[in-house]
Amino acid sequence: MSVLQDIIAGVREDLDVRKQAVSLEELHKRVALAPPARDGLAALGGTDTARTELKVIAEVKRRSPSKGDLAGITDPAALAAQYNDGGASVISVLTEKRRFGGSLADLDAVRAAVDIPVLRKDFTCDPYMIWEARAHGADLVLLIVAALRDDELRDYLALTHELGMNAIVETHTAQEIERAVSVGAKIIGINVRNLKTLDVDRGVFAALAGMIPQGQVVIAESGVRDAEDVAHYASHGATAILVGEALVKDATPRERITEFKIAGAQAIRRGLIGAE
Numbered sequence: 170m171s172v173l174q175d176i177i178a179g180v181r182e183d184l185d186v187r188k189q190a191v192s193l194e195e196l197h198k199r200v201a202l203a204p205p206a207r208d209g210l211a212a213l214g215g216t217d218t219a220r221t222e223l224k225v226i227a228e229v230k231r232r233s234p235s236k237g238d239l240a241g242i243t244d245p246a247a248l249a250a251q252y253n254d255g256g257a258s259v260i261s262v263l264t265e266k267r268r269f270g271g272s273l274a275d276l277d278a279v280r281a282a283v284d285i286p287v288l289r290k291d292f293t294c295d296p297y298m299i300w301e302a303r304a305h306g307a308d309l310v311l312l313i314v315a316a317l318r319d320d321e322l323r324d325y326l327a328l329t330h331e332l333g334m335n336a337i338v339e340t341h342t343a344q345e346i347e348r349a350v351s352v353g354a355k356i357i358g359i360n361v362r363n364l365k366t367l368d369v370d371r372g373v374f375a376a377l378a379g380m381i382p383q384g385q386v387v388i389a390e391s392g393v394r395d396a397e398d399v400a401h402y403a404s405h406g407a408t409a410i411l412v413g414e415a416l417v418k419d420a421t422p423r424e425r426i427t428e429f430k431i432a433g434a435q436a437i438r439r440g441l442i443g444a445e
């Protein structure tokens with residue numbers, strides 16, 4: 170079994186427990202009463218024609234299969250507030266429990282702490298999880314192409330939009346990008362972490378980003394360590410970067426995000442001058 174299949178098997182077991190506790194009908198009611206979703210696509214610059222700044226999606230990430238414990242985040246709300254103050258456009262909250270140490274409680278805490286859009290980052294493998302995300306105040310969900318068939322990808326994307334949310338459609342290969350584009354994904358993430366080996370190869374972004382049609386939001390996911398990595402992704406066409414480890418381990422994440430935003434904007438400006 171691949172790492173991804175293995176993770177999803179655990180996600181399904183945990184999901185069964187939650188389904189017993191809260192029925193889909195109950196979630197429908199909660200969603201009907203929830204305030205409407207915020208516009209995550211606009212927050213990521215999806216409606217801009219010219220890219221002048223690099224957006225940052227800052228992640229609340231406690232643990233990962235490749236690195237183990239990353240940070241003992243005692244107050245996810247306080248961390249999210251720092252991300253917000255530093256200039257993040259979206260906060261990502263990992264809710265997967267077994268490998269990433271996350272929870273819906275983390276999502277709730279972050280949702281209550283910030284006004285910007287929040288991404289529920291999980292291994293979406295059932296429509297229930299999309300309803301659940303919305304019921305807990307999420308504005309975006311993650312759909313991983315490698316984990317879904319085309320019909321599922323289409324259905325889940327449609328449900329996400331019906332609930333007023335946006336999806337980040339995550340890819341790793343040229344073929345997955347083609348699938349994401351063909352189902353009409355507006356926000357496409359390229360995760361440079363190989364799901365089989367868990368190795369990071371930042372060159373993957375540069376190799377694949379050009380395949381994504383103009384006008385789509387392109388997110389560089391994983392492996393941002395410093396301003397140089399940020400500049401690398403920005404100069405190869407990223408609209409946004411998704412950063413976890415580097416921020417949760419930093420003593421001053423607010424300042425770090427600001428630094429990343431400056432590095433990103435500079436790289437974009439250099440690219441524009443170079444293209445003249």
Ligand SMILES: O=P(O)(O)OC[C@@H](O)[C@@H](O)c1c[nH]c2ccccc12
Nearest residue numbers: 360390391392393411412413414415
């Ligand atoms: O901690 P990093 O290297 O900055 O990576 C963040 C993010 O890209 C990573 O957490 C991630 C990308 N796609 C995922 C899917 C599921 C879980 C986690 C992820």
